[in-house]
Amino acid sequence: MTDDPHRPHGGDEPPPVGKRWGVLYAVVLGALALEILLFWLFARTFR
Amino acid sequence: MRALDWVVLGASLLFIVVYGVMRSRRQKGLEGYLLAGRTQAWWTVALSIMATQASAITFLSTPGQAYADGMRFVQFYFGLPLAMVILCVTVVPLFHRLKVYTAYEYLEGRFDPKTRTLTAFLFLAQRGLACGLTIYAPALILSVLLGWSIQVTTVAIGGLVVVYTTSGGAKAVNETQTQQMVIILLAMGVALVALFRVLPEGVGFGDAVLVSGALGRMNAVDTTFDLSNRYNLWSGLIGGAFLSLSYFGTDQSQVQRYLTGRSVAQSRLGLLVNGLVKVPMQFAILFVGAMVFAFYQFVAPPLWFNPVEARKAAEGPRGAEMAQLEAAHAKASEASRTEALKLVAAGKSGDESALAAAKTSLRAAHAKSEEVKARATSLIKETLPKSEGKDTNYVFLRFVLDVLPTGVVGLVLAAIFAASMSSTSAELNALSTTSVVDVYRRYFGKDAPDEKLVKISKWLTVGWGLFAIVFAQYASRLGTLVEAVNILGSFFYGTILGVFLTAFYLPRVKGGAAFWGALAGEAAVVAVWALTDVSFLWLNALGCIVVVLVALAVSPFTGPRTDEATARADRRRDRGRAPRAEDRPDHGAAAGTKTRAFRPALRSTGRVRGSYFAFAFHSPTVFSKAVTFGLAGSALARARASSPVLTASATFPSSA
Numbered sequence: 001m002t003d004d005p006h007r008p009h010g011g012d013e014p015p016p017v018g019k020r021w022g023v024l025y026a027v028v029l030g031a032l033a034l035e036i037l038l039f040w041l042f043a044r045t046f047r
Numbered sequence: 048m049r050a051l052d053w054v055v056l057g058a059s060l061l062f063i064v065v066y067g068v069m070r071s072r073r074q075k076g077l078e079g080y081l082l083a084g085r086t087q088a089w090w091t092v093a094l095s096i097m098a099t100q101a102s103a104i105t106f107l108s109t110p111g112q113a114y115a116d117g118m119r120f121v122q123f124y125f126g127l128p129l130a131m132v133i134l135c136v137t138v139v140p141l142f143h144r145l146k147v148y149t150a151y152e153y154l155e156g157r158f159d160p161k162t163r164t165l166t167a168f169l170f171l172a173q174r175g176l177a178c179g180l181t182i183y184a185p186a187l188i189l190s191v192l193l194g195w196s197i198q199v200t201t202v203a204i205g206g207l208v209v210v211y212t213t214s215g216g217a218k219a220v221n222e223t224q225t226q227q228m229v230i231i232l233l234a235m236g237v238a239l240v241a242l243f244r245v246l247p248e249g250v251g252f253g254d255a256v257l258v259s260g261a262l263g264r265m266n267a268v269d270t271t272f273d274l275s276n277r278y279n280l281w282s283g284l285i286g287g288a289f290l291s292l293s294y295f296g297t298d299q300s301q302v303q304r305y306l307t308g309r310s311v312a313q314s315r316l317g318l319l320v321n322g323l324v325k326v327p328m329q330f331a332i333l334f335v336g337a338m339v340f341a342f343y344q345f346v347a348p349p350l351w352f353n354p355v356e357a358r359k360a361a362e363g364p365r366g367a368e369m370a371q372l373e374a375a376h377a378k379a380s381e382a383s384r385t386e387a388l389k390l391v392a393a394g395k396s397g398d399e400s401a402l403a404a405a406k407t408s409l410r411a412a413h414a415k416s417e418e419v420k421a422r423a424t425s426l427i428k429e430t431l432p433k434s435e436g437k438d439t440n441y442v443f444l445r446f447v448l449d450v451l452p453t454g455v456v457g458l459v460l461a462a463i464f465a466a467s468m469s470s471t472s473a474e475l476n477a478l479s480t481t482s483v484v485d486v487y488r489r490y491f492g493k494d495a496p497d498e499k500l501v502k503i504s505k506w507l508t509v510g511w512g513l514f515a516i517v518f519a520q521y522a523s524r525l526g527t528l529v530e531a532v533n534i535l536g537s538f539f540y541g542t543i544l545g546v547f548l549t550a551f552y553l554p555r556v557k558g559g560a561a562f563w564g565a566l567a568g569e570a571a572v573v574a575v576w577a578l579t580d581v582s583f584l585w586l587n588a589l590g591c592i593v594v595v596l597v598a599l600a601v602s603p604f605t606g607p608r609t610d611e612a613t614a615r616a617d618r619r620r621d622r623g624r625a626p627r628a629e630d631r632p633d634h635g636a637a638a639g640t641k642t643r644a645f646r647p648a649l650r651s652t653g654r655v656r657g658s659y660f661a662f663a664f665h666s667p668t669v670f671s672k673a674v675t676f677g678l679a680g681s682a683l684a685r686a687r688a689s690s691p692v693l694t695a696s697a698t699f700p701s702s703a
Contacts, residue, residue, distance in 0.1 A: 013312045016089060018283070025132045028322045032128040036280065036325050039121065039267040046260025 048193065048448075048456065053455030060464055064211050067223035071215025076497040080216035080504055081148055081480045083307040091221050092317025094095075095473070096295075097225035097325065098231075100406045103185030103467035104440070106231065106332065111439030113336025117280045124288025124329050130295060131322030135315040137551050138296045143311045148484040149477075150302045160489070167485035170299060171478060175511060178474040179518030185467045186519060189460075190494040191355050192444050199229045201519040209512035212472045217480075218474045227465035234455075234462030235332060238447065244337050254391040255341035261390060261406040262344070262413055264337040267330070277582040289587035293544045300477040303647050317574050337497075339446050344387040344413075346450075347380040350423050353440040356377075356434055359422075363430045372423045379416035386412040427692050471515070479508040529694045539644055540588025542568040548591065549598045556602045564598030 015024050069662045086346055087095075095342075112120050132613050152168040153290035192473070193200075211219045243252055259265055269279040277283065295301045308314030350373050351357040360369045386409040393405040428436040447459045483504045490497065545568050549561050556564075568590040575589060 011398060013310060016312055016316055021135070024319055025135070026314075028128050028132055031323055032125065032326065033332075036125060039330065040270070043118075043265055043267045043269075043510050044258055046265040047263070 048460075049453040051454045052457030055454055056461045056464070059458070059461035060207060063226050063230075063465065063468065064207050066226055067211035068214045070222040071211075071219035071567040073217050077483075077500045077504070078148075079218070080485070080501045081476075082303070083216070083218040083221055085307060086309045087221055087307040087317075088309065089313040089316035089320065091225055092305055092308045092314055093320035093324070094228045095221045095307070096317060097223045097328075098152075098228045098466075098469035099300055099304055099473040100294075100321075100325075100470075101231065102181055102623070103463045106235070106463055106466050107185060107188055107444055108440050109329070109332045110336030110339055110443035111441070112247060113264060113333040113509035114340045114442045115437075115439045117264040118330070118333040118337055119266045119269055119374045121330050121333055122278045122280055122283030123287055123324065124270065124326050125280065125283035125348060126285065126289070127291045127325050128448040129288040130285070130291030130323035131318045133292060133561070134296055138547075139305060139314050139318065140300065140311045141551075142306060142312065143308075148303075148306070149299050149481050150297055151481065151485050164317045164485065164489070166479065166488050167481050171481055171486075174300070174474055174478050174481075175514055176518060178471060178478065178511065178515040181470050181474060182467065182515055183519035185463055188440055188444060189463070192441065192448060198520065201516055204464060205471065205512060205516035205519065208291060208468045208475060209516075211507060212475045212479075212512070213508040216501075216504065216508075217303065217476055219475045220305055221304070223472065224469045227469040230458075230465045231462045233409050234458045236337060237337050237455055238451065238459055239331070239338065241451050242335065242342060245450050246342060249347060250388075250391055254394060255338055257385050258344050258390055258396045258409070259323070259337045259341040261409055264340050267333075269330055274579070274581045274585060282582055282585060285588045286582070286585050289541055289544055289591050293587065295540075296547065299481055300551055302472045302594050303477050303480060304473065323534055336443065339443060342446070345384055347377055347384070349445065350376040350420065351427060351437040352445045353434075354441075354445070356427055356431055360427050364425060365430050367439075369423070369426060372419055372426065376416065376419045376423070377411070379419050383409070383412040383416050432454075474509050475511050475515070478511040479504050482507045482511075514549045536621065539569070539572075539590075540574060541587040541592075542594055544587070544589035545594025545598075549595055553595070553599065553602075556598045560598045560602040560604075561594070564594040564596075568594035612678075626632070 015021050020023055071083075074084065075083075079083055097493075109120070137664070140151070142153060145153060145156065149167070151170065181195075182201050182205045186197055186204055188196060189200045190197040211223055215222070243255070246255060256265065265276065269276070271279055272281050273279060274282075300312050305314040305397070308317055357369075360366070361373075363369075386405065390405040424436055427434050444459075444463070445689055447456055451459070452651040483500055487503055488500060492500065495503075542565055546561060546565055549556050549564065571593040572586050572590045575588060
């Protein structure tokens with residue numbers, strides 16, 4: 001798999017922060033979910 | 048503008064330019080000049096990406112958007128974090144491994160030289176014009192509100208950018224963008240604090256939010272699924288994700304920003320930070336607009352925020368009618384103010400029934416005020432045919448100039464200049480890079496030494512900068528043309544993304560199948576656009592999905608390619624290629640990459656039957672053209688970014 005330069009790779013280099021890229025991706029997506037929830041509550045509270 | 052404002056503005060701009068020039072003096076070679084030597088840390092990449100996306104219109108129009116339509120525009124950005132994650136997994140490692148300078152360079156490997164060249168030319172044509180509009184839009188607003196000549200504002204913004212972008216290349220762009228983002232964030236924070244300090248006596252933060260919310264300005268999330276509703280949770284998540292994928296994955300002005308990262312990891316982290324910060328940042332900017340709206344419920348706002356148009360209407364043939372509207376507006380505003388104060392009192396009392404009654408009364412009073420505004424809008428449109436018929440772009444800056452204290456005005460103006468300069472510098476950098484890498488070096492300077500290429504890049508930066516400044520002088524005459532280009536451009540984002548995704552993840556799909564998929568995707572987009580009133584964001588998702596599904600469905604009926612054809616195409620591509628920096632034995636190792644390991648694989652694609660590379664070389668010419676036009680469309684859609692005649696809500700980069 002790593003011989004094909006035109007194929008996307010999952011990650012061959014550890015992230016500068018944390019140990020796994022999957023965890024960082026989950027943090028970003030989790031933050032988005034939390035933001036949507038908070039904004040939704042905000043919109044419901046002040047209407 | 049007081050003396051202190053001038054000092055703050057002048058010092059900020061001078062600091063940016065001097066800092067950019069000083070920090071980027073020692074760039075070596077073409078890679079150093081165009082990609083900052085691929086040495087940038089993740090935080091620089093992150094700020095650079097954010098600064099590129101955020102143009103001056105972001106800070107002028109977005110608060111106005113919240114003032115007029117509430118905070119629902121924030122949903123537009125919900126798809127961005129999803130796109131950042133997808134790009135981190137796919138495009139970032141791919142571009143890094145191939146050591147490309149531009150996204151179009153990659154297309155030569157995937158398709159053929161003419162696709163790369165055509166795409167590059169289309170990008171240059173579109174981006175050159177868009178760069179002029181990026182300068183023109185804030186210059187126009189600044190000139191109207193400050194009374195300066197538009198020639199002065201365009202030359203001031205464009206000239207400063209040309210100086211440091213030419214001097215330091217990508218490194219200067221990245222370094223100055225870091226400072227510009229600091230100024231922008233500082234100014235927005237200070238403006239928000241100052242805003243609360245100018246609220247009337249007895250009206251606090253919570254009261255302002257209560258009033259703004261009662262009048263529908265806190266509508267941050269709308270979960271209703273409605274295809275014709277431009278901004279809701281679903282269009283933002285799905286359509287916004289596809290739009291972000293196209294913008295960050297195929298637009299050279301953004302691709303170049305994360306190519307400057309010193310490794311895949313640094314570039315990835317830069318994008319992920321953008322994904323984390325972007326949504327809250329946009330929420331904050333929109334919140335400022337909602338608070339400006341709340342402020343004007345207690346203090347009578349101008350009937351029309353564009354002072355030049357208001358004066359022309361008052362002095363025109365229907366001046367008496369305008370004066371009547373002014374009087375009616377003052378009366379309605381006073382009634383609205385009384386009801387707003389009653390709502391604040393009801394909120395403090397804790398009486399739920401009184402609160403509900405006060406909200407109803409405030410909404411009724413505000414509706415009368417809106418009615419007067421609607422009549423004024425009609426009058427302005429009728430008496431001033433060249434008017435946009437809206438004044439939301441002027442709301443925030445007018446508020447800053449009229450209400451905020453000395454010093455803060457200078458800081459906000461500095462932020463607007465900084466935002467404009469950050470977008471423009473990235474565009475000039477991308478234009479210069481594409482010109483020299485995809486055109487000059489590809490066809491005229493294969494053996495040219497780096498020193499010569501850097502010199503040409505610098506001259507090209509100056510040339511593109513001058514072109515943009517000159518174009519900005521005439522941009523006001525292109526309103527309808529720009530609008531037409533934008534509508535056409537929005538047709539292609541999803542299709543091109545579908546082609547890329549097919550190439551990445553469906554190795555068995557061949558060129559013919561992808562071609563039919565692209566055609567079907569475009570047909571679906573055009574049909575939906577023509578026959579329905581579906582919001583434009585959905586077209587991105589639709590085009591992409593149709594491409595992938597049709598390509599999959601047609602794939603079994605298209606023939607395989609031969610290894611010999613692959614080898615022939617490979618030999619053609621490598622013939623006459625000049626030795627490049629990445630061919631040096633030590634190249635890549637220093638940056639912690641595996642370039643050397645990948646190069647042989649790149650040259651012997653005949654061995655990788657059914658690979659993505661094979662797919663690319665099998666692509667028919669027509670398919671290449673479809674991709675070219677798709678990419679061109681995605682680039683053209685970026686023209687929305689700077690168009691002063693379009694609403695910020697209909698744009699991606701400008702309103703980011």
